[in-house]
Amino acid sequence: MAEVTMAKAAIRSADPALESTTIRKVAGRLMWFVMALYFLAILDRGNISFAALQMNKDLGLNAEMFGIAVGIMYFTYSIFEIPSNLVLSRYGARATLTRIAILWGIATVLMAFTQGPFSLYIFRGFLGFAESGLFPGVMLLLSLWFPFRYRARYNAMFNYAVPISYIFASLLSGAILELNGTFGIAGWKWLFLLEGLPPIMLGLIGIFYLTDRPQQASWLSTEEKAWLTNALDRDARATGVVHGEGVLKTITKPMVLLFGFCNFGLFCGLASLFPWLPQIIKTFGLPASQVGLVTAIPPIAGLIGMIALSRHSDRVGERFHYAVATFVIAASGFAIAAFAATPVMIIVGFMVANVGVYGTQAVFWTIPQSYMSRQSAPGAIGLVGTIGSIGGAVIPVIVGRAKDASGSFTVGFLVVAGALLFAAVLVLIARAKLVKA
Numbered sequence: 001m002a003e004v005t006m007a008k009a010a011i012r013s014a015d016p017a018l019e020s021t022t023i024r025k026v027a028g029r030l031m032w033f034v035m036a037l038y039f040l041a042i043l044d045r046g047n048i049s050f051a052a053l054q055m056n057k058d059l060g061l062n063a064e065m066f067g068i069a070v071g072i073m074y075f076t077y078s079i080f081e082i083p084s085n086l087v088l089s090r091y092g093a094r095a096t097l098t099r100i101a102i103l104w105g106i107a108t109v110l111m112a113f114t115q116g117p118f119s120l121y122i123f124r125g126f127l128g129f130a131e132s133g134l135f136p137g138v139m140l141l142l143s144l145w146f147p148f149r150y151r152a153r154y155n156a157m158f159n160y161a162v163p164i165s166y167i168f169a170s171l172l173s174g175a176i177l178e179l180n181g182t183f184g185i186a187g188w189k190w191l192f193l194l195e196g197l198p199p200i201m202l203g204l205i206g207i208f209y210l211t212d213r214p215q216q217a218s219w220l221s222t223e224e225k226a227w228l229t230n231a232l233d234r235d236a237r238a239t240g241v242v243h244g245e246g247v248l249k250t251i252t253k254p255m256v257l258l259f260g261f262c263n264f265g266l267f268c269g270l271a272s273l274f275p276w277l278p279q280i281i282k283t284f285g286l287p288a289s290q291v292g293l294v295t296a297i298p299p300i301a302g303l304i305g306m307i308a309l310s311r312h313s314d315r316v317g318e319r320f321h322y323a324v325a326t327f328v329i330a331a332s333g334f335a336i337a338a339f340a341a342t343p344v345m346i347i348v349g350f351m352v353a354n355v356g357v358y359g360t361q362a363v364f365w366t367i368p369q370s371y372m373s374r375q376s377a378p379g380a381i382g383l384v385g386t387i388g389s390i391g392g393a394v395i396p397v398i399v400g401r402a403k404d405a406s407g408s409f410t411v412g413f414l415v416v417a418g419a420l421l422f423a424a425v426l427v428l429i430a431r432a433k434l435v436k437a
Contacts, residue, residue: 019231022224026145027154029219033202033209034138035161037101040199041134042165044108044127045073047195049275050173051188053288058186059116067400069120070275074267074392076128081389084133085140085382092212093141096133101203103130108196112189136385139365144213147231148366152319156310156362163299163306163358166274170299174292187288256380258430259368262323263388265423266364269330269357271392272399272416273298276409277350284343297347302354309359313366320431322363327424330356331417338413356420367430391419 048055052066061069088096107127114120138158146154173191180187211217214228277298281291313322333353340346368384399412 015227018223018227022220022228023146023150025220025224026214026228027157029211029217030141030145031154031157033206034097034141034158036202037097037199037206038134038138038158038161039165039168040101040195040202041104041131042162043169043195044104044199045131046166046169046274047108047173047191048111048124049278050169050177050288050292051191052275053188053278053282053291054177054180054186055114055188058188059114059120061117061120063400063403064397065117065400066275067396067398069117069124070271070396070400071393072121073124073128073131074271074389074396076125077132078128078386078389078393080129080132081136081386082382085136085385088133088137088140093137094206094210094212096137097141097210098203098206100131100134100137101199101206104134105196105198105200105203106130108192108199110192111196112185112192114189133382133385136381139385140381144232145228147228148235149314149317151366152310152314152363155365156306159306159358159362160303162361163303163354166299167296167303170278170292170296172292174289174295177288253380255430255433256368256383257387258426258433259380260384260387262364262423262426262430263384264391265327265419265421265426266357266360267388267391268395268416268419269334269353270361271395272334272413273302273350273354273357275396276399276403280346280409281343294347298350298354299358301351302358305355306358306362309355310362313363319363319367320427323360323367323427324424326356326359326363327420327427328356330360331420331424332356334413334417334420338410338417364427367427395419 048070052061055061056066084096084100104127107123107130110126111120111123114123139155142151142154142158176191176194177187179185179190182190185193211219214220214225214232217225220228274295278291278295281294282288284294286294309322309326313319330353333349333351333356335349336352337346337349340349368381395416398415399409402412402415403409405411
């Protein structure tokens with residue numbers, strides 16, 4: 001009884017010290033794990049970009065076939081995104097996210113046994129199935145733990161894993177490729193073997209470490225649980241959420257579909273930032289290790305931009321205008337890369353694109369997180385992720401086919417820029433609809 005009284009007092013007083021302590025505890029408990037999870041996912045999703053420097057020749061892949069291998073992962077990811085998110089809602093983050101990590105680690109290791117294009121497509125498809133639901137699942141998890149005013153900050157912190165992973169991958173993967181021929185194993189196979197084991201280990205750790213909801217957190221005090229639950233409930237009442245109505249009705253709401261097509265444009269950008277860059281840089285005449293060093297430059301710019309944009313968005317409490325601005329920045333970067341005539345301008349274009357895409361990813365996801373109820377969020381966020389993943393599936397094939405047909409990336413990158421600009425327009429439409437509502 002005394003504990004309940006203390007909890008009520010804590011809620012009434014809205015003690016800033018209690019708030020600060022609670023958020024710090026939640027962040028310290030969750031953020032390192034989900035960041036490590038996403039870091040390894042991006043590492044295993046993107047290592048094909050460096051493997052291509054040796055693998056494409058060994059397997060006889062042209063640009064379109066490589067684009068299919070990149071895109072098929074997003075295709076299977078999109079198919080299983082909503083089911084995976086609904087499983088997370090029912091069985092919790094611990095069971096779902098740890099299953100995802102273990103399976104995708106196995107899928108990455110299997111890619112070392114690729115014998116030709118068909119087996120590559122099979123293993124990449126399995127990787128997409130294994131990873132399905134990871135990003136929207138973590139977005140859902142963070143929405144269950146962080147009040148609205150903290151979400152852009154911690155969404156961004158989670159998303160820091162993307163550019164950090166690409167920086168690390170650029171430096172590490174080039175070095176691993178130098179193992180080519182060691183024990184008679186090709187360098188690109190070493191890449192998949194060595195980078196597939198860590199997520200399996202992290203998944204096993206997560207089984208014993210993760211907590212699904214604040215009410216279950218033995219590492220929070222009664223007062224901290226009460227404050228956090230109350231803050232999340234206030235947010236749900238204040239943000240004009242789309243209320244739970246059943247999965248089918250929820251996922252067919254116009255606003256959910258609008259968010260999904262915004263995410264389609266975002267994924268067109270995400271799926272084009274890294275897969276082609278090592279191959280482009282290799283044309284500069286650099287060895288694999290130096291290709292890695294140069295490839296690390298754009299994601300460093302993206303990381304800096306993501307931190308600055310997300311913090312300023314949190315400070316002023318604005319999401320929609322920032323999402324529009326970052327979509328436009330991303331489109332500008334791909335347009336620069338499309339028309340670049342020198343290696344320096346190509347890198348500049350990708351630096352601008354990285355700032356825009358990663359800034360968008362940090363800010364955009366706070367919007368659907370905040371306008372869905374806890375009941376409707378799993379299906380709705382899953383659909384937003386699914387539609388986005390379709391963009392990731394089709395754009396590599398389009399870029400690859402355009403490259404084979406024309407001998408350059410100009411047309412493909414302009415298509416990416418157009419998709420990003422279209423998404424910016426959709427964000428403005430979504431804002432107008434929500435203001436009217």
